[in-house]
Amino acid sequence: MISECSMPEITRLSGGCDWIDLDFVERERTPRSAMKLGIQLHVAGLSLSNTISILDTLGVERSRKAVHDWVQKADLQLDGGATPEHVAVDESVIRINDQQYWLYAAVDPATNHFLHIRLFSSYTTALTEIFLRELREKHDVDDALFLVDDADWLQTALQRHGLDFRYERHGNRNSVERIFREIKRRTSSFSNCFSHVDPSTAETWLHTFAVWHNATN
Structure with a gap:
């Protein structure tokens, strides 16, 4: 792989x-x-x-x-039950067999821990809503302040879910950006690309990485 x-x-x-x-x-x-x-x-x-x-x-x-x-x-999965005050959300491109996929991640800036991750074949408001719904099922984030970039689909999805958010270019959002850099550094030797695998296989590895990251930080 x-x-x-x-x-x-x-x-x-x-x-x-x-x-x-x-x-x-x-x-x-x-x-x-x-x-x-x-x-x-x-x-x-x-x-x-x-x-x-x-x-x-x-x-x-x-x-x-x-x-x-x-x-x-x-098939390791992230724990649920967190009650973060802030949630940093972002997405990053992961290549699988020369096709682009989007890794969505929610991170608690206070702990630098992953709260939830998902791999999608595109980035749309509808897919972002799926990600947010799953995040809300796993954690108590309804009163959290979401820290986001200027992605329209993300802000629209948060509005539809009635979640508070703030555009933040740096500050606490740096936590999720640092974690994405860590993922890219970890995968840099294969050009941030999974080869000869299906998306579910890549997502399982990414979930395992997230569990390891939380356990060692």
Whole structure:
């Protein structure tokens, strides 16, 4: 799925693997500790090839596909129940098989944690409303102040949901922009592009990345 990449976030591996749920495992021949380490290494910055090389030094011989499948089967999701005072919202382009997709993200500026992410094939007011509805189902954000850029579709969707928002170019909105830069840095080795995967596979990886990010910040 992913070609060789750098290791900008490996220093954050000391945080442990408690954020990884392996309930999907039934009769897996790989020790759970090795599976958690493989998922953590890959999401934190190692390529699949480098991840299996490290596992090999620990006496665990598995394929690149095995590590890829661990990430997909774990299907990690962000926790709900937050009550942020501010919510920074933005979208960024992610390429999948040479086609553009839009990654929507909502971030709590006070914690720099992801609240919700979604991958869409376009950016429209209707899709933005789906994103906001899902965000409201997961978290108590009705009284939050949304920090947005000048995207018309986003402001229109917020108005339709009766949510307060403020145009903010810098300030607290920098949190979501920093996180998007982190995603792009993490994917920079494959030109911010997922190859030979479908959108749902890419979105699962992005959800796993978001869970890891929250657990290590």
